[in-house]
Amino acid sequence: MSFLPKPKLHHPKLPTNDLGFTRRDYEGAISTLCAGCGHDSISAAIIQACWELSIEPHRVAKMSGIGCSSKTPDYFLGASHGFNSVHGRMPSVLTGANLANRDLIYLGVSGDGDSASIGFGQFAHSIRRAVNMTYIVENNGVYGLTKGQFSATSDKGSKAKKGTVNTDEPIDLVGIALQLGASYVARSFSGDKAQLVPLIKGALRHPGPAFIDCISPCVAFNNHEGSTKSYDFVREHNEAMNQLDVILGRDAITTEYAPGEVREVTQHDGSVLRLRKLHNQYDPTDRVAAMHHLHERKAAGEIVTGLLFIDPDPQDLHAHLDTVAAPLNRLGTADLVPGAAALAKVNAALR
Amino acid sequence: MPRNAVNDFVVKFANVNGSGSASANQLFAKSILRMGIPIASRNIFPSNIQGLPTWFEVRVSGEGHLGRRGGVDLMVAMNPQTWDRDIAEIDSGGYLLYDSTRPMPASRFRDDVQVIGVPLTQICNTAYTDPRQRQLLKNIMYVGALSALLGIEPAVIEQLLAEQYKGKEKLAKPNRDAFHMGRDWALRNLDCPLGLTLQRADAVGDRIYVEGNAAAALGAVYGGATVCAWYPITPSTSLAEAFERHCKRFRTDPNTGKKRYAIVQAEDELASIGVVIGAAWNGARSFTATSGPGISLMQEFVGLAYFAEIPAVIFDVQRAGPSTGMPTRTQQSDLLAAAYASHGDTKHVVLLPEDPRECFDFGAASFDLADRLQTPVFVLLDLDIGMNDWLCEPFAWDDTRQLDRGKVMSAEELEAGRTFGRYLDVDGDGIPFRTYPGTHAQKGAFFTRGTSRDRFAKYTEVGSAYVDNMQRLLKKFDTAKSLVPHPVERHAAQPTRTGVLYYGSSSAAMKEALSALEADGIHLDAMRIRAFPFHDDIMDFIARHDRVFVVEQNRDAQLRTLIMTEGNIDPAKLIPVLHYDGTPITARYIHAAIADRAAAMKVVPFAGAAAE
Numbered sequence: 001m002s003f004l005p006k007p008k009l010h011h012p013k014l015p016t017n018d019l020g021f022t023r024r025d026y027e028g029a030i031s032t033l034c035a036g037c038g039h040d041s042i043s044a045a046i047i048q049a050c051w052e053l054s055i056e057p058h059r060v061a062k063m064s065g066i067g068c069s070s071k072t073p074d075y076f077l078g079a080s081h082g083f084n085s086v087h088g089r090m091p092s093v094l095t096g097a098n099l100a101n102r103d104l105i106y107l108g109v110s111g112d113g114d115s116a117s118i119g120f121g122q123f124a125h126s127i128r129r130a131v132n133m134t135y136i137v138e139n140n141g142v143y144g145l146t147k148g149q150f151s152a153t154s155d156k157g158s159k160a161k162k163g164t165v166n167t168d169e170p171i172d173l174v175g176i177a178l179q180l181g182a183s184y185v186a187r188s189f190s191g192d193k194a195q196l197v198p199l200i201k202g203a204l205r206h207p208g209p210a211f212i213d214c215i216s217p218c219v220a221f222n223n224h225e226g227s228t229k230s231y232d233f234v235r236e237h238n239e240a241m242n243q244l245d246v247i248l249g250r251d252a253i254t255t256e257y258a259p260g261e262v263r264e265v266t267q268h269d270g271s272v273l274r275l276r277k278l279h280n281q282y283d284p285t286d287r288v289a290a291m292h293h294l295h296e297r298k299a300a301g302e303i304v305t306g307l308l309f310i311d312p313d314p315q316d317l318h319a320h321l322d323t324v325a326a327p328l329n330r331l332g333t334a335d336l337v338p339g340a341a342a343l344a345k346v347n348a349a350l351r
Numbered sequence: 352m353p354r355n356a357v358n359d360f361v362v363k364f365a366n367v368n369g370s371g372s373a374s375a376n377q378l379f380a381k382s383i384l385r386m387g388i389p390i391a392s393r394n395i396f397p398s399n400i401q402g403l404p405t406w407f408e409v410r411v412s413g414e415g416h417l418g419r420r421g422g423v424d425l426m427v428a429m430n431p432q433t434w435d436r437d438i439a440e441i442d443s444g445g446y447l448l449y450d451s452t453r454p455m456p457a458s459r460f461r462d463d464v465q466v467i468g469v470p471l472t473q474i475c476n477t478a479y480t481d482p483r484q485r486q487l488l489k490n491i492m493y494v495g496a497l498s499a500l501l502g503i504e505p506a507v508i509e510q511l512l513a514e515q516y517k518g519k520e521k522l523a524k525p526n527r528d529a530f531h532m533g534r535d536w537a538l539r540n541l542d543c544p545l546g547l548t549l550q551r552a553d554a555v556g557d558r559i560y561v562e563g564n565a566a567a568a569l570g571a572v573y574g575g576a577t578v579c580a581w582y583p584i585t586p587s588t589s590l591a592e593a594f595e596r597h598c599k600r601f602r603t604d605p606n607t608g609k610k611r612y613a614i615v616q617a618e619d620e621l622a623s624i625g626v627v628i629g630a631a632w633n634g635a636r637s638f639t640a641t642s643g644p645g646i647s648l649m650q651e652f653v654g655l656a657y658f659a660e661i662p663a664v665i666f667d668v669q670r671a672g673p674s675t676g677m678p679t680r681t682q683q684s685d686l687l688a689a690a691y692a693s694h695g696d697t698k699h700v701v702l703l704p705e706d707p708r709e710c711f712d713f714g715a716a717s718f719d720l721a722d723r724l725q726t727p728v729f730v731l732l733d734l735d736i737g738m739n740d741w742l743c744e745p746f747a748w749d750d751t752r753q754l755d756r757g758k759v760m761s762a763e764e765l766e767a768g769r770t771f772g773r774y775l776d777v778d779g780d781g782i783p784f785r786t787y788p789g790t791h792a793q794k795g796a797f798f799t800r801g802t803s804r805d806r807f808a809k810y811t812e813v814g815s816a817y818v819d820n821m822q823r824l825l826k827k828f829d830t831a832k833s834l835v836p837h838p839v840e841r842h843a844a845q846p847t848r849t850g851v852l853y854y855g856s857s858s859a860a861m862k863e864a865l866s867a868l869e870a871d872g873i874h875l876d877a878m879r880i881r882a883f884p885f886h887d888d889i890m891d892f893i894a895r896h897d898r899v900f901v902v903e904q905n906r907d908a909q910l911r912t913l914i915m916t917e918g919n920i921d922p923a924k925l926i927p928v929l930h931y932d933g934t935p936i937t938a939r940y941i942h943a944a945i946a947d948r949a950a951a952m953k954v955v956p957f958a959g960a961a962a963e
Contacts, residue, residue, distance in 0.1 A: 029810065058796060061633070061788045074798050074810065081788035082798040083632060085625070086655055092580075092622040096629025096637065097788070099578050099613040104633075104789050122625070125618040317615075324609040328577040329634030329787060331611055333753045336575040338601040340748040346569065347745040350559035351384070 018054040026051045028078040032071065038190035038216030038231075039069055039138045043076045045193055046107070046136075049200035050077065053248070060105045061097055065090040065119060068145055069111035069138035069216075088119025091126030091135070095317070098131050101327035102318050105204060106133040113143050116152035116171045123173070127209050128180040132316035134203040135211045137173055138190070140218035141229035148221035159226030172298070174308060177211040178291050183314030184210035185290070187305045189234050190217065194243075199307060201246040205271045208314030215303065239297060241282045241306035247272040265312045275307060284310050353465045354444040355546035358388050358413030360424035362497075362547075365437045366490075367430050369401030375490030376407040377740075378511055379497060383411055384560055384742070385507045387552040391417040391859065393739045393935065398585065398678050404433045413552055417706075417742060418860030421937040424547055425501075427493060434459065446545055448496065450489075467541060469496045474536060478529075488529035495533025499543045502550070505534060559707075559745045563736035564640075566707035567666055568593035569746065570714020571638055572601055575754040576664070578637035580615045580626035582645065585678040586734040587668035590640035591616075620645035624652040627663045631656075632799065634759070634787035636718045638664035643685045644674040646692065653727050654693025657824075658801040660774075660783070662721030662757070665689075666714070666730045668737040671933045680933025681734035683855055684905035689729040690883050690913055696821060700831050701729045701883040705858035706736060708743040709881075713836065722757035724831050725782060733904070735856040735935040758784045765794040773797045773808040774820060781827030828884055835882035838889050841865070843874035850896035851928075851945070852889070854880040854910065856935060857902050863938035864945065873949045875900070883913065890918045893925075898952065900945055902928040904936050 014022040026047040031040050050057065057079035064070035066087035073082045085093045094108045108126075115123040115137050126135070141158065143149040150158075153173065154166045177185050184206040188196040196214065203210035215234050217223045223230045228237075242263075248271050265273040265285065275284060283289055290309045297304045324331075354360070362379075366372035373394075380392045391410040397403040410420050425446040428437045441447060443463045449455075451468025460466050475489045498505060508530055516523035537543055568590050571579070581591040595614055602611040617623040623639040630637035641649070646667055656663050669685045671677040689701050700720060702713040713730050721728040758778075760771055765786070771794065774783050783806075786795035797808035805816045853861045858879055865877055878892045893899050893914070901911040908927040914920055928944045930936040 056792060058792050059789055063629075079793060079796050081786075081796050083629070084798065084800045085628075086651055089621060089625045089652065092617065092625025093629035093632070095615065095622075096578060096580065096626035096631070096635075097633040098629075099615070099626065100630040100633035100635030100637070101787075101789065121618055122622055125622060129615070318613075321613050321615075322608075322610050323613050324604050324607065324611050328611070328613060328630075331575075331577060333575065335611055336577065336602070337573055337748075337752075337754070340750045342601060343573075343746050343748045347557075347559050350561045350745075351555075351557070 017051050019056065021051065021054075023047060023051045025079070026057060026077055028073075028075045031075040033068060034220050036219040037068070038140060038218070039072050040075070041190040041193065042136065042138055042196070042214055042216055043072050045196045045200055047076050048193070048197045049204060052197070053201055053204060055105065055204065059103075060107055062107050062109065063090050063094040063097065064109045065111075065114040067111040067114045067143070069109055070114055072138070073107075073109050088114050088117070089122055090114065091119065091122035091131075094133055095126055095129065095131050098133060098317065100329045102132070102323070103327050106131070107204070108133055108135045110135065110137050112137060112139045112141060112151040112153040112173075116173055120152070120171070124176060124180055127177050127182045127211065130181060130183070130209050130314070130316050130320060132208055132318070133210065134200070134206070135209065136200070137213050138216040139173070139213055139229070140216050140222055141227070142218050142222040144218050144221055155228040158228045159224070161221050161224055172294070173211070174213045175291065175294055178287060178294070178309055181209070182211045182309070183208035183311035184307075185309040186211070186307045187213045187215070187303070189215045189238055189305060191231055191235065192238070192305075195240060195305065198244040198246050202244055202273050202307065205246060205267055205269060206314070207268045208311065208316050234303060237301060237303045239279075239302040239304050241279045241304060241308060242275040242277055242284065244307050245274040245276070247274055265310050267312060273307070273310060278306070284308060285312065352444055353446065353546045354424055354442070356424070357548050357550050358411055358552060360411050360547045361420055361422060362409045362411070362425045362427065363423040363437075363440070364407040364427045365430045365433050366405050366407065367432070368397060368399050368403045368405040370490070371487040372405075372407070372429065372490045375494050378491070378508065379494050379503075380409050380740070381511055381560065382498070382503050382507045383409070383549060384555055385511065386504060386549060387555050388413055388549060389415045389417070389554050389742055391419065391742065393419060393735070395934070396679050404430050411549065413554060415554055416859070416863040416938065418863050419935045419937045421939045425545070427497070429493070438464070446547065448493065448500070465545075467500065467545075469493065469533070469536065469541075471533070474532060478532060484525065488525060491526050491529040492533035495530040495535075496537040498530070499534045499537035500541065500545045502544045502548045504551070505531070555742065557745055558742050560740050560742050561707045562589070562738060562740050563704070563707040563710040563732050564590035564668060564738060565593040566746070567710040567714040567730065567732060567737070569597050570711040571664070571718070572597045573711070573748060574636065574715035574718035576636045576638050576718055577612050578627065578630035578635045579612070579639070580617050580623040580637070581640050582617050582620045582623050584642045584645055586670055586738045587640040587642045587645075587666065589738065590666055590668060620648040621652065624649040624663065624665070628652060628656050628661050631662045631721070636664075636722070636754075638666060638718075640666040640668065642668050642670050642678070643672050643688065646685055646688050650693045653699070654695055654697050655801050656727045657693065657697045657699065658695070659799050660725040660785070661727070662718075662725050663727040664717045664721050664730065665727060666732060669731060669733040671931075677933050679734065681856070681935055682904050682931055682933065683731070683733055683857070684909065684931070685731065686905070686909040687912060689731060698828060698884070699727050699729055700724060700835060701731055702836060703731050703854040703881050703883075704736065705855055705879065706743045707741050708746065710736065711746050716836070719755040720831075720834060723755055723782070723834060724827060725757060725785060726827070731855065733856050758782055760784045760786050760790070760795060762791045765791045771795050772806045774804065774823070775806040776823050776826070780830040781823050781825070782830060832884045832886055835884065835886070837886050838881055838892070839879045840888070840892065841877045841879075843876050844869055845874045847874040847876055848897040849874070849899070849949070850876045850878065850892060851900040851902060852878050852880055852892070852910070852914070853902040857904060860936050860938045860941055861902060864941035867938060867942045868945060871946060873946060875945070880910070885914065885917055889914070893918065893920055898924055898926055900926050900928050900948075902936070902941055904930050906931045
């Protein structure tokens with residue numbers, strides 16, 4: 001962990017965003033994770049993404065479960081409310097929070113133990129329920145806080161630090177998210193900030209269930225020879241499908257691309273997801289093809305990354321439930337309590 | 352000798368589950384109420400949708416006793432599967448009504464029971480060709496026969512059918528016809544009325560007849576609940592379903608048709624309580640409805656809500672344990688599980704309604720209490736109150752009442768520079784202020800954890816900060832004592848040193864037992880407990896008496912344990928009266944249990960004791 005807190009003072013010429021905030025305004029408490037932890041890079045990417053999107057920090061609710069990854073919401077967006085809940089149960093808490101106030105941005109941060117083992121059910125059901133959220137799994141294939149047990153995303157044949165070889169099949173959360181209807185599905189790597197930041201931005205602007213599986217090496221327990229979640233292994237086997245740019249309405253388009261090189265997807269709020277193709281045949285709007293491709297490349301030993309699926313016209317839980325536009329937590333006595341006259345009618349029908 | 356009674360007898364219907372008997376039995380029950388005669392009705396049913404036996408018991412009580420009496424005066428035996436035990440259950444001198452289409456050997460009857468045969472199947476098969484009609488209308492037909500035998504006014508039945516099938520004359524007519532067919536056959540062929548008769552009275556007043564689950568759900572609507580997350584489990588399912596029904600009626604935006612509520616049928620009870628806690632954390636009133644197995648599954652989350660101080664409401668409609676136990680039988684066996692739910696040092700507010708009226712009142716109040724105290728609140732119903740229709744006082748509401756959202760700091764207050772510490776006790780009542788997420792751009796945000804933080808929600812694992820917080824939580828629980836519904840005391844006709852404590856669905860039987868005991872010369876002061884933490888009046892009551900019976904419906908005397916622990920009471924002083932076979936406790940049972948022990952302890956009137 002870092003022992004020296006950063007000074008609050010910063011360079012007067014640090015760039016500011018549309019709200020007049022610098023990146024520092026999106027930071028949180030000092031991280032207590034190990035030096036070099038992939039999770040800290042993801043926190044930095046979240047900070048960068050929120051700053052670039054000019055999101056008001058207090059309009060974000062940060063939700064997490066238990067584990068190293070779930071500690072991180074304390075380390076970014078210090079002006080946001082956060083909730084460090086129960087192991088594997090962040091999805092239900094986030095779902096409830098979302099039902100209470102549909103106007104905030106919900107950012108769920110979880111880990112592979114939290115989402116693929118103890119919370120596998122809640123992960124799955126929050127996705128199929130189409131909660132409007134950004135759900136990031138900081139995936140290191142290992143239980144860090146309890147010192148190095150395999151998690152359910154550990155690859156078969158992967159070796160633990162103490163030498164044990166994993167014999168269980170891994171759960172691919174991206175595959176599950178695709179199957180259960182997530183409308184924005186990405187995989188990235190904590191060591192590739194250029195890829196990760198735009199993926200987080202796209203997810204935050206996505207009005208439906210957005211899932212990012214972010215491989216994030218554990219420097220203490222899963223970064224050795226024989227691990228399939230180490231920095232070296234992931235760099236060697238990373239196969240990016242595309243490079244994303246998130247373009248907000250007012251941004252000028254500056255780069256020129258050759259025809260066929262770029263695919264653009266416009267989201268509900270007018271933001272444009274521009275995907276520079278790195279893989280010729282890949283169509284990120286075709287769910288079935290995405291699932292097929294994922295399995296195919298996995299069999300070939302590759303880790304497929306990038307924006308793997310996007311539904312440009314998603315629906316969320318509030319649409320399914322047909323709730324009023326006003327946040328439920330803002331409705332008052334007059335909106336909610338039927339009153340004595342209505343009760344008299346109820347009584348009359350019960351005699 | 353056949354029994355003779357006016358407005359005081361028990362009729363039991365033995366049916367096959369899924370045969371459509373429920374609405375006919377309801378019609379029978381309601382017609383008696385409409386004649387101004389109080390009734391207490393209970394479903395006794397299996398964990399099954401179709402085929403297994405089910406019973407419906409109607410206690411007619413001109414005196415107004417609403418507990419289960421025990422015993423049967425008239426059995427309507429419509430289920431061949433349970434014939435023998437149904438016949439055996441009839442009190443000597445009672446009556447048996449059965450479908451006499453198929454002749455039965457004399458050996459299947461009892462000499463001390465008057466047998467009334469009505470060839471229901473035969474009448475039905477003559478009148479109808481459609482098999483479904485034959486089955487459904489046979490039920491209405493026995494109601495017709497009963498109306499002749501017991502003296503139910505046919506106009507009352509016709510009125511009820513008209514109300515039930517309002518605007519659907521196509522359905523009303525065959526029901527009306529079947530009713531008269533049964534009634535006419537009885538009048539022509541049987542000696543009407545029986546020794547058991549109904550006489551119009553004026554003892555119902557403006558009371559309503561409703562089940563506790565529906566009432567609790569209505570309480571949730573009036574309490575301002577907007578989020579409900581639940582997992583289907585008997586006997587609580589009809590609570591969540593009633594909430595949806597009430598919300599469709601009362602919470603649909605008249606202009607847009609959109610919903611001012613959100614209901615999620617979750618994947619399990621863990622998710623249910625998680626959704627509730629997430630929504631409550633974010634400022635929406637939310638609840639779940641469950642039963643004992645669900646309470647077990649929710650334990651971890653309930654503890655988090657206690658420590659993180661999140662207002663969640665949990666309706667627990669109790670049943671006999673465990674998961675594969677007797678889901679359709681009643682008990683009061685979750686009291687300790689609710690009061691001390693979770694790990695670590697936790698205790699929770701528990702409300703104990705006695706009937707549907709209190710299910711409504713406490714249902715609504717639970718949301719104010721949860722917000723005021725920022726803690727989970729359990730409302731403990733049981734199957735007996737929850738799934739049976741009870742005669743109770745009508746629902747009432749004061750239109751000047753506002754939802755009490757408790758201590759929530761607003762953007763204006765934050766802007767004005769008011770100090771905000773999420774776990775800071777500013778008023779001395781142990782209750783801190785909270786903020787809803789998104790309130791203010793710079794102020795009032797905090798990171799929610801169970802513990803390991805200071806008064807300003809900053810991370811710390813320092814022991815003194817932990818203790819400081821735990822002591823404040825105790826203070827808050829002490830504040831709760833005066834806010835929860837107070838106990839209700841009923842003084843004996845004569846001064847006495849013996850008391851009785853009871854709660855929830857035992858109340859009706861207790862009331863009746865107290866009158867019977869009084870008639871025997873056994874006088875008891877009685878106190879009905881309505882909430883945990885215990886109000887000081889309860890400890891005063893115990894102190895004022897030499898011995899106190901504690902009546903409850905579980906094996907381990909859970910209320911007694913809770914009183915002993917929380918009040919530091921000598922166990923010898925509290926005498927348990929326990930009923931836990933899954934059927935509702937009866938006045939006869941309480942009467943016998945207390946009379947027996949009172950005799951052994953020589954409980955005699957106070958004045959007499961002084962003279963000895």
